[in-house]
Amino acid sequence: MEETFRVRLTKECHVFSAAHFITFNGNICERLHGHNYAVAVEVAGPLDGNQYVVDFIALRDELRTLTDELDHRMLLPLEHPAIRVDVGEREVEARFEDRRWVFPRGDCALLPLAQTTAELLAKYLGERLLDALRGRCGFVPSELRVEVDENHGQWGIWQRRLPV
Numbered sequence: 572m573e574e575t576f577r578v579r580l581t582k583e584c585h586v587f588s589a590a591h592f593i594t595f596n597g598n599i600c601e602r603l604h605g606h607n608y609a610v611a612v613e614v615a616g617p618l619d620g621n622q623y624v625v626d627f628i629a630l631r632d633e634l635r636t637l638t639d640e641l642d643h644r645m646l647l648p649l650e651h652p653a654i655r656v657d658v659g660e661r662e663v664e665a666r667f668e669d670r671r672w673v674f675p676r677g678d679c680a681l682l683p684l685a686q687t688t689a690e691l692l693a694k695y696l697g698e699r700l701l702d703a704l705r706g707r708c709g710f711v712p713s714e715l716r717v718e719v720d721e722n723h724g725q726w727g728i729w730q731r732r733l734p735v
Contacts, residue, residue, distance in 0.1 A: 577714075578624045581611040585634050587642035589680070591687040594653060600667045606721040608689075610638055610696060615714035625710055633703040637696055644680040646687040656681065689727025693719040697729050 590605040612634055616624045647656050647665055655666045663679045665672045684691045697717035704710045716730040 575615055575713075576618055576624050577613055577615045578627065578630070579611065579613045580627070580630055580634065581609075582631065584631075585610040585612075585638050587638045587644075589641050589644050589646050591646040593686050593688055594651070594667065597653075598668070600670060603672065608638075608641075608692070609720040610634065610693075611718040611720070612697075612700065613714075613716040613718075614712045616710075616712040625704065625712065626708060629704065629708050629710070633700055633707060634696075636703070637699050641680050641692075643678075645674045645678055646680050646682060646692075647674075648684045648687050649681055650683060650685045652685070689719040689721045689725065690729065691727070693717040693727045693729035697731060701731075701733075 586607060586609045588605060588607050590603055592601045592603050594600045612630065614625050614630065618624060645663075647663065648654060649656055653667060657664045657666075658681060659676065661676055663674045663676055663681070665674070682692075682695060684695055694717070696719065697715055700717065701711070701715060704712075711733055714730065714732045716728065719727045721727065
């Protein structure tokens with residue numbers, strides 16, 4: 572019988588408040604609005620010499636660093652085919668068709684995403700978390716799952732299985 576060990580992290584410190592807008596059906600753009608996002612992470616892997624999957628403190632701290640980077644920011648997708656984001660020294664301008672928004676540069680999180688949906692935010696956080704854990708403690712899980720709740724029960728989920 573094969574065993575799998577997992578740890579799950581859902582803490583109040585892994586939340587961020589941010590504004591965004593998304594497009595759908597090709598030409599519809601939502602109004603600018605915000606969410607109080609919550610992030611949960613589940614990590615699977617074999618037990619190490621300490622008999623745990625991953626150090627909870629390392630996982631907690633790395634995820635907190637990532638959520639802090641998004642907290643109280645305007646989330647802007649840099650890879651959207653129809654949203655143009657121009658980054659200046661002091662301001663960021665975003666355009667979609669005839670709509671235009673200007674934000675202070677320091678208030679923006681410029682993300683390498685096609686959209687700022689909960690699903691793609693989960694992927695972004697998951698990939699960044701993998702890199703952070705690999706760099707901090709040389710840890711690569713067999714599986715990582717990141718969940719982003721944008722509205723009390725509306726979750727975007729990303730999961731990756733990695734070769735062991």
